[in-house]
Every structure is written in C-alpha cells, then in structure tokens.
Amino acid sequence: MTGTKKGCDRGECGACTVLIDGRRVLSCLTLAVGAQGAEVTTIEGLAPDGELHPLQHAFWETDAFQCGFCTAGQVMSAVGCINEGHASTDTEIKEWMSGNICRCAAYPQIVSAVSAAAAAMRPGADDERTDR
Structure with a gap:
C-alpha cells in the first residue's frame, strides 16, 4: 500500500494518520x-468498492x-474528526485538524x-439532497 506516507517520523506532521478501530492515530508513533x-x-480502505468516500469526493470537489x-x-484525520x-x-475543524500539516497551505480548501x-x-x- 502506498497511501500512508512517512513524513516527519516524530508525530508532528500527521502525514501518516490511519484509523485504528475507528480512532485516528499517527502510525509513526504506533507499535x-x-x-x-x-x-x-x-x-486505501475508505473506498473498498472503488467508489470515493464522501471525504475523498469533497477533497476532489474543493x-x-x-x-x-x-x-x-489529512483525509484519514478528517474522517476521525467527523466521526x-x-x-x-470551521473553527472546530481547524482546531481538531491542527496536527496535520500541509506544505502547500491548502488549509482553506x-x-x-x-x-x-x-x-x-x-x-x-441523503433525504436533504435534491436532484440536480
């Protein structure tokens, strides 16, 4: 699997975030x-049937x-944040996602x-959506 990245290897950047039993963790600090x-x-586990997870789709859309x-x-941390x-x-999202660093500064998106x-x-x- 190539999705999970090795970033700082010190738990400072969040690039290696995965979910363990639904809880977000930094894999670089997890034995x-x-x-x-x-x-x-x-x-890779968010879209097992090839259909994008709502968060993956939102990242693409924005x-x-x-x-x-x-x-x-970022996506894995965001899944945990939402769950x-x-x-x-927006303020709450910024606070709870603050452990994930983006070198390109795409924070507003x-x-x-x-x-x-x-x-x-x-x-x-699904009940709130209207046909487009």
Whole structure:
C-alpha cells in the first residue's frame, strides 16, 4: 500500500494518520504489536468498492490538495474528526485538524472539504439532497 506516507517520523506532521478501530492515530508513533487484533484502516480502505468516500469526493470537489503528499493523512484525520463529532464549525475543524500539516497551505480548501463531507455524512443527509 502506498497511501500512508512517512513524513516527519516524530508525530508532528500527521502525514501518516490511519484509523485504528475507528480512532485516528499517527502510525509513526504506533507499535505494530499495539494494533494486533485491531481494525486498521488506511486511505486505501475508505473506498473498498472503488467508489470515493464522501471525504475523498469533497477533497476532489474543493481542490483540497496540491502536491498530494499530506492528502492521505489529512483525509484519514478528517474522517476521525467527523466521526468524533468535531466538525460542526470551521473553527472546530481547524482546531481538531491542527496536527496535520500541509506544505502547500491548502488549509482553506481542506476546511471546506471537511465541512462539506460532514454535512454529506450526517444522518439523513441523503433525504436533504435534491436532484440536480
């Protein structure tokens, strides 16, 4: 798998973020034995049937990636952020995503993507959508 990136190797950049049992963790600071028996989800696991996860789609729609190096970690952290209930406002998203660094400074687009995906993933969101 090539999605999870090795960034700083010190837990400072967030490029290596994965989900372990649905909780976001920095893989560079996680011993493999600590994940034994747990469900580990990487960026590749978000779209098992080839259809983009709502967050991947939102990143694409809002152009929330530039060079792409941080994208996998940003997306995985954003999934965790939304699942943890920390995506109600732009300020909250910025705070809870602050451990993920983007060298290209696509932060406004990243916040927009997380906000859009949070709305799309909200229970009943399909009922709120109208045909286009």
